[in-house]
Amino acid sequence: MARMKFLCDADRCIECNACVTACKNEHEVPWGINRRRVVTINDGQPGERSVSMACMHCTDAPCAAVCPVNCFFTTADGVVLHSKDLCIGCGYCFYACPFGAPQYPRVGNFGSRGKMDKCTFCAGGPDPANTQANFVQYGTNRLAEGKLPLCAEMCSTKSLLAGDGDIIAKIYKERVAKRGYGSGAWGWKTAYRETIAG
Amino acid sequence: MTLHTHIRTILGTFAILLAVIVATPAAAQQPTTVNPTASSVNEEKLLRELNQISGRCTLPNQTACLIEQPAGRDWREFHQVTLRWIAAISIVGVLALLVIFYLSRGMVKIESGRSGRTVTRFNGYERFVHWMTATCFIILALSGLNITFGKALLLPIMSPEAFTAISQWGKYFHNYLSFPFTIGTVMIFLMWIGGNIPNKTDVEWVKRGGGIVGKDHPPAYRFNGGQKMIYWIVVLGGAAVAVSGYILMFPFYGTTVSGVQLAQIVHGIVAALFIAAMLGHIYIGTIGMEGAFEAMGSGEVDVNWAKEHHKLWLEEEMGKGSSRAKAQPAE
Numbered sequence: 001m002a003r004m005k006f007l008c009d010a011d012r013c014i015e016c017n018a019c020v021t022a023c024k025n026e027h028e029v030p031w032g033i034n035r036r037r038v039v040t041i042n043d044g045q046p047g048e049r050s051v052s053m054a055c056m057h058c059t060d061a062p063c064a065a066v067c068p069v070n071c072f073f074t075t076a077d078g079v080v081l082h083s084k085d086l087c088i089g090c091g092y093c094f095y096a097c098p099f100g101a102p103q104y105p106r107v108g109n110f111g112s113r114g115k116m117d118k119c120t121f122c123a124g125g126p127d128p129a130n131t132q133a134n135f136v137q138y139g140t141n142r143l144a145e146g147k148l149p150l151c152a153e154m155c156s157t158k159s160l161l162a163g164d165g166d167i168i169a170k171i172y173k174e175r176v177a178k179r180g181y182g183s184g185a186w187g188w189k190t191a192y193r194e195t196i197a198g
Numbered sequence: 199m200t201l202h203t204h205i206r207t208i209l210g211t212f213a214i215l216l217a218v219i220v221a222t223p224a225a226a227q228q229p230t231t232v233n234p235t236a237s238s239v240n241e242e243k244l245l246r247e248l249n250q251i252s253g254r255c256t257l258p259n260q261t262a263c264l265i266e267q268p269a270g271r272d273w274r275e276f277h278q279v280t281l282r283w284i285a286a287i288s289i290v291g292v293l294a295l296l297v298i299f300y301l302s303r304g305m306v307k308i309e310s311g312r313s314g315r316t317v318t319r320f321n322g323y324e325r326f327v328h329w330m331t332a333t334c335f336i337i338l339a340l341s342g343l344n345i346t347f348g349k350a351l352l353l354p355i356m357s358p359e360a361f362t363a364i365s366q367w368g369k370y371f372h373n374y375l376s377f378p379f380t381i382g383t384v385m386i387f388l389m390w391i392g393g394n395i396p397n398k399t400d401v402e403w404v405k406r407g408g409g410i411v412g413k414d415h416p417p418a419y420r421f422n423g424g425q426k427m428i429y430w431i432v433v434l435g436g437a438a439v440a441v442s443g444y445i446l447m448f449p450f451y452g453t454t455v456s457g458v459q460l461a462q463i464v465h466g467i468v469a470a471l472f473i474a475a476m477l478g479h480i481y482i483g484t485i486g487m488e489g490a491f492e493a494m495g496s497g498e499v500d501v502n503w504a505k506e507h508h509k510l511w512l513e514e515e516m517g518k519g520s521s522r523a524k525a526q527p528a529e
Contacts, residue, residue, distance in 0.1 A: 011235060017256070034257055039265045041253035047238040051253075053265040062274045068345045069362050070353060086362045088369050090345065091449055092277065095459050096270040100262060104449075113449065183235040184242075190268050 002164035003078040004121055004143075005192065006152070007172055007185045008052045012159035015040055015050035019151035019160050023054075026122070026150045027139025033103045035119040036151050049183065052160050054151070055080065055101035055119035056191035063093035063102060077143065078165075079121040084137045089113040098190045121162070122149040169196050241266075250456075261454060273459040277346075277466070285346060285470035292474040296481045306409075306487040308503050316498035317515055324389060325497055331382030331432075334375040339473045341368030346466065376443055383436035386429070393420040394429040399510065409507070420511040428479050435472040439465055 015038050023029065023036045036054035057080045064072035064080065071086035072093075082093075091113050094102040104113035124141030125134050134141070142150065152162035161168040169185070173196060176182035185196045244251045245268065255263040320328070344352065344365055353361045400423035403409075406416040408424050416422075421429065442465035445453055453461070483490050489503035504512040 011238075032259065034259070034262060037255055037257055037262050037265075039253040039255045039263050041239045041244070041251060043254040049239050051265060062270055066274050066277050068349055069365050070349050070358065071362070083358075086358055088362060088366045090369060091446065091458070092345075092462075094449075095455060095462060096274045096277070098266055098268050098270045100264050100267070100455065181233045181235045183238055183240065186241050187266060189242075190266060190271075 001076050001078075003166070004057060004123075004163065005078070005165035005168060005188075006054065006056055006121075006149075007161040007168045007188070007196075009159045009161070009172060009175065010049040010051050010183050010186055011179075011181065012157040013038070013050040013052055014157055014159070016156055018154050018156055019052050022150045022154040023119070026142075027120075028135075029117070029139070030105055033105060033117050035101075035103070035117065051186045052151070052155075053099055053101075053187065055097075055121070056099050056187050057119075057121055058098070058191040059193060062096035062098065066092045066096040068092060073126070075123060077121075077123070079123045079143070081120055081123060081125060081138075082116065082118070083126045084115045084117075085126075087115045089115050093118075099187060119149075122147070165192070172196055264455060267455055269456065269459065273462070276463055281346060281463075281466045281470070284467055285343070285473075288470050288474040289477065292477045296477065296486075300481075300485065305485060308489050308500060309413075309415075309506060310502045312489070312500045313502040315501045316492075317501055317504055317512065318497055319493040319499045319504070320497045322497065325494055327382055327385045327389065328494055330378055331386060334379035334382060335476065337371050337375055338379060339469070339476075341372040342469055343473070344368050373447055376440065376447070379436070380440045383432065383440065386436075387433045390421070390429060394426045396423075396426055399423075400426060415506045415509070417509040418507065418511065419514070420508060422508065424482075428475065431472065431475045435468055435475070438468040439472065442468070 017038050020034065020036050020038060024034070027035070029035055036052060038050055038052045040048060040050045042048040057074075057078060059078075061072060061074065061080045063082075064070075064074070067082075068090055069086050069088055071084075072080060072082045074080050089104060091102075091104065093116060094100070094104070101118045102116045103118060104116055107114035120138050120141075122140065122142035124130070124144065125138035127134055128141055128144050130141050130144065142148070147153070149162040152160045155161075161171060172182070172185060176196075182196075189195050241251065245266065249267070249269055250264060251266040252264040257263070345368070348361065348365060352364070356364075399418060403416045403418055403423040406414045408422065409415050410424070442461040445461040446458060446465060449458060483494065487507075489500050490507075492503075493499050501512070504515075
């Protein structure tokens, strides 16, 4: 089975935000929720880099560990998903997440947290069927249709790679070897406890 | 050629030489291939410096500009391991001590028996505030413990849907009851602060074991050393859980993820110790001591009970001319 991962090649990201837009449109993510975002570090200074970040679908995911109601599960593809039917909107996954992936609609008490929403690696929710009810909760299930996450598919510079960890790591390594430089796979050490030599 | 032009020629030669010398290393440093990452921001370096990475993002939610915070791992360790040990040891530990104490000492009786005459210890207002805060506290404690221990203790014995329903309602109760609890804590602080400033009677009380160790009955005013301790645990502990709790409850206002992590750590530890302390309080107010519950039950305590446990307070009350049974409320 594949082990799905994201890899953002920061040397290629041009901060066009197409990945963000693609994600919002594909899953009809509500206003105020961003499953993916692009952040520019050292903006306007020499050596600035932009990184597209979403849920990294961690190995031994911290969100799943701290969830008080155990609503998280990891699919056979290594995608970390959660059940919105079980989520109580406590916010703990956000405290533990190294990448700030969990988002909460402000529909709870006192305008605080509703049920958590995050990137699904375009793999829908606990129920793999592409029904309307599942779409409203989790968005489309592209993986079930044999398609990869739309954010990476849409990436104009192919900075954002999504797919089997070994394959995208190989693509990145070849890239680095050919062009002679690379700033490494952002977040990989934190998410997967491994790095790709830049 | 004049001397002047000679000097100009020599200086000019030097100037050219100097320019060549300075320029040479710069030209030698020009790499054959460009490596843009050599000068770019570096993930590992950023993490080493701040242990988090943030930048500029175009979202209204500016907290989303933080893209990496490995500190979440430490918080996970705290929540999954450290807090559970602290809570389990303090709560189960106090419960075990109370069981041992009850088995060895039993209920502390009114030594001289009941006199049949009573004196008012807490008036209706005081009892209302106490029970409002106490009811909130018990529900807050149970719903809070469910967040920390529920998935280990309750989830295995029920369906995930049922456990979510319980936890969801627990969260609602936890959020809403925080308000009467906070108000109750403030009212407790204000109405009993007068009798709860530590003084030298308390030193004596502690030295003589508070009457808990042994059969002594050290004199005390309205509140003895132990009760003052409970008072300050409620006031300070209540303030700590309230402040940290409201930070967690309103996560979109002015806190960063590091802020909420710290708030949760404070909330968890203080709440666990608070629960442990309150178990002791509940014990002594119920099965631990004969005649104690009435103080918060009917508000009327037996005069002999007061004589043994709050001698100085009883004398004060007598002095006020309230020696007759059910004369008037104690302040």
